[in-house]
Amino acid sequence: MSTWDVRRIIRLAGALTPEDVADISQVLEALPGMSSSLQVEAGSTQITVVYDASRLDYTVVVTALEEAGFAVAKDWWNGLKARVYQFSDANARDNAKAPPPACCNKPPK
Numbered sequence: 001m002s003t004w005d006v007r008r009i010i011r012l013a014g015a016l017t018p019e020d021v022a023d024i025s026q027v028l029e030a031l032p033g034m035s036s037s038l039q040v041e042a043g044s045t046q047i048t049v050v051y052d053a054s055r056l057d058y059t060v061v062v063t064a065l066e067e068a069g070f071a072v073a074k075d076w077w078n079g080l081k082a083r084v085y086q087f088s089d090a091n092a093r094d095n096a097k098a099p100p101p102a103c104c105n106k107p108p109k
Helices: 018-029 058-067 076-097
Strands: 005-011 046-052
Touching: 005 058, 005 076, 018 046, 018 058, 058 076
Parallel strands: none
Antiparallel strands: 005 046
């Protein structure tokens, strides 16, 4: 894992079939910044993704899933997790673009 890689668990509205597993893998691996450590299992209602938060964020992943026909669960817990994930991804992206800190704490002469 690199410095900005994050692991997210996304719960789907329905269980996955073996055909769904191949489709989801193809859709998500096409996204820039997505890691190859994608965990999708047939019969499961959740997927685990690892992506570079400085290049990709949670809403892009969810949008790609929904455009491919895979509905994400819409309950209060997943809504809360989505907001926390999005906030965390925004912070990581901002920190990745920040200039490097000063090399020491001494004032210049």
